[in-house]
Amino acid sequence: MKLKSLITAASAAVFLSACSGDHDAHNMHAEGEHIGERSFSAILNPTEGNEGLQGFVMFEDTPEGVFVLAHVEGLEPGGVHGFHVHEYGDCSAPDGTSAGGHFNPHGRDHGGPDSSERHAGDLGNLQADDAGMAHLEMIDTKLELSGPNSILGKSVIVHAQADDLESQPTGDAGARILCGVIADADVDEHHGH
Template sequence: MKLKTILTAASAAVLLAACGSDHHDAHNVHGDGEHIGQRSFSATLNPTEGNEGLHGFVMFEDTADGVFVLAHVEGLDAGGVHGFHVHEYGDCSDPEAMSAGGHFNPHGADHGSPQSTERHVGDLGNLRADDAGIAHLEMIDTKLELSGPHSILGKSVIVHAQPDDYQTQPTGDAGARVLCGVIVDADIDEHDHHAH
């Protein structure tokens, strides 16, 4: 599987440490871990101004059941809960990442939880940090798309300072943006890396 190969090369030691304990939200993927991928995207999460101790990444891969999402963030406050969304613009240039715009919401829906019938496409819920400040999440999402007119390619991933309450419109009252990363084609990046 492409995603597994990329992750092994990038951060095997980090992921093994993170997977040793339970960092998973209620909607995580369990089972044999086999995901038959077609397209793979990734986002390297960089800290916004004043949050320099934070870092992480997110991977997205097509599967037969939806888009497999893997997120891993380090440097968070122990036990902290942080809103986690795809935003509409792939622009993290602003010091507070406001250039990323609002949640990716091509259908004009209300904000909600990942399990809500009506929600923004970008509503991915919360990341929960363990006692070491590490948040690790694996889930399948059925509203994200990696191809077509509503593809998340070129959008951004934002991690917020506060939890998403799943109710407050249109943001979930998740607070400041502490990490931002642009979603790129992992296959192209991997090819470019080997080409140089």
């Protein structure tokens, strides 16, 4: 299992370092130089009919909350896409519906990432640039990486349309275009004292 986690983390680091722009400070996150107590990752794969899309998401515990880094390529230039953690770590259905609904362990209404009333998995939207690349970095205070409401083993979904941040129960974000299962990205051999 450690080897698989190492390969996943290394793949994410390679993907990040290949990205254009000035994200050198955040490459250090992917390479493990500033890893918090726990870190998870999800490699995003396209659903049927959405070949050419790819991406990943990394989650890391910090004192302020969970640091979320998402990077997706191949999107429609300028497009806005709903971005959520879903309840099941199952991306086997061709349309991604096997991932279930939004992760909502507290039985709340849907909302935006800054709403007081929201699903734990409501992370808002990804905004693609003119090249069809979306890059998001945020701190989220509702996600949990440990305990009974941990997102480990859940999935990340990117939707075809924007999340309007209010329609119930999903924000009217449309079809699922990318899906990835959240796995443990911790490669520290000394974490189990």
